[in-house]
Amino acid sequence: MIxxxxxxxxxxxxVEDNPADVRLTQEALKEGHVLHTxxxxxxxxxxxxxxxxxxxxxxxxxxxLIFLDLNLPRKDGREVLREIxxxxxxxxxPVVILTTSKAEDDxxxxxxxxxxxFITKPVDLDHFIDVIKTIKQFWMNxxxxxxxxxxxxERAVPDITPxxxxxxxxxxxxxxxxxxxxxxxxxxxxSILLIxxxxxxxxxxxxxxxxxxxxxxVLRHASRLSEGVILIEAEKSDVILLDLGLPDSLGLExxxxxCGIAPEIPVIVLTGLDDEMTGNExxxxxxxxxxxxxxxxxxxxxxxxKYAIERKRWDRTREKLIRELQDALNKxxxxxxxxxxxxxxxxxxxDKGFWERIESYIKTxxxxxxxxxxxxxxxxxxxxxxxxDQI
Numbered sequence: 483m484i485x486x487x488x489x490x491x492x493x494x495x496x497v498e499d500n501p502a503d504v505r506l507t508q509e510a511l512k513e514g515h516v517l518h519t520x521x522x523x524x525x526x527x528x529x530x531x532x533x534x535x536x537x538x539x540x541x542x543x544x545x546x547l548i549f550l551d552l553n554l555p556r557k558d559g560r561e562v563l564r565e566i567x568x569x570x571x572x573x574x575x576p577v578v579i580l581t582t583s584k585a586e587d588d589x590x591x592x593x594x595x596x597x598x599x600f601i602t603k604p605v606d607l608d609h610f611i612d613v614i615k616t617i618k619q620f621w622m623n624x625x626x627x628x629x630x631x632x633x634x635x636e637r638a639v640p641d642i643t644p645x646x647x648x649x650x651x652x653x654x655x656x657x658x659x660x661x662x663x664x665x666x667x668x669x670x671x672x673s674i675l676l677i678x679x680x681x682x683x684x685x686x687x688x689x690x691x692x693x694x695x696x697x698x699x700v701l702r703h704a705s706r707l708s709e710g711v712i713l714i715e716a717e718k719s720d721v722i723l724l725d726l727g728l729p730d731s732l733g734l735e736x737x738x739x740x741c742g743i744a745p746e747i748p749v750i751v752l753t754g755l756d757d758e759m760t761g762n763e764x765x766x767x768x769x770x771x772x773x774x775x776x777x778x779x780x781x782x783x784x785x786x787x788k789y790a791i792e793r794k795r796w797d798r799t800r801e802k803l804i805r806e807l808q809d810a811l812n813k814x815x816x817x818x819x820x821x822x823x824x825x826x827x828x829x830x831x832x833d834k835g836f837w838e839r840i841e842s843y844i845k846t847x848x849x850x851x852x853x854x855x856x857x858x859x860x861x862x863x864x865x866x867x868x869x870x871d872q873i
Contacts, residue, residue: 494520496523509689705729
């Protein structure tokens with residue numbers, strides 16, 4: 483919450499299930515300099531529980547404005563809108579439909595259900611900020627909100643039995659999880675190369691990265707694959723975040739090219755397509771993981787980066803062990819197959835076509851060492867006189 487005694491701050495309820503869109507809205511409100519308290523719920527059932535101050539939202543304030551997405555899990559945004567506008571205590575709260583839908587049927591039906599306005603969310607952050615500024619100008623500077631005329635009793639939180647107190651160990655666990663995400667030491671921050679041509683997506687990822695790793699993070703950016711190649715050749719990174727739709731390289735071609743250029747660096751693919759087949763194919767081409775742009779937040783990004791680095795490290799270790807094993811196997815000399823040998827002198831023709839003594843050939847192709855002696859037959863044949871004298 484941004485507080486200013488001389489300015490008007492409003493309570494906004496955002497009903498949105500997409501973490502990336504929640505982040506987009508938060509940043510747009512922040513950069514639009516909107517004095518606000520933002521409350522977020524992720525589905526229609528939670529939205530109605532918040533508005534009716536039902537468990538676990540007994541202490542929830544009455545919002546001045548509602549941002550409502552239409553496509554929600556458990557309870558659809560259209561149904562939520564109808565419930566709000568049919569409730570005597572809630573119907574006066576302005577509802578702004580903030581959705582990606584451009585369908586004429588959605589627009590007409592939501593207005594029929596008494597939505598106060600319908601806004602299609604731009605995917606570009608700068609345009610989205612402009613939209614939020616427009617909302618701010620209209621709803622906070624021009625329009626008089628009905629909440630301004632609510633009496634203290636209507637605005638007050640109802641006097642009901644409070645929710646069970648959080649156990650200390652649970653609070654400590656939550657705090658520990660938060661600290662792990664928000665305050666990881668600089669020494670643990672990876673170096674990241676982001677190859678992304680969308681300024682809005684780059685901006686959001688920078689925000690996520692800064693919140694996760696803080697000032698210790700090294701994030702370099704390229705808007706083209708060719709620029710990324712130059713950067714990675716100049717200085718290696720721990721991980722690469724690679725968009726599939728670049729001006730100079732499209733689709734899985736980007737993965738193949740970059741994995742060929744820097745095979746030792748883990749690649750995480752960023753795609754705007756919620757297509758499991760594309761993601762799996764990217765992994766087969768050499769990527770360590772893939773993330774759908776509209777469906778991940780800071781926690782998911784941190785986990786993907788961590789696991790990608792670990793998997794690549796294990797891959798390199800495995801490849802090293804395989805090479806060492808292959809080298810060891812190559813050193814094991816085993817004689818197999820047909821060996822050309824002279825029937826008279828017993829010389830052997832080697833791989834280069836030259837004839838050599840049998841002991842030299844065997845010594846070259848095995849780990850055998852020879853000790854020379856004379857067998858009884860040869861002794862009688864070549865050294866018969868010596869044999870008779872000894873007898």
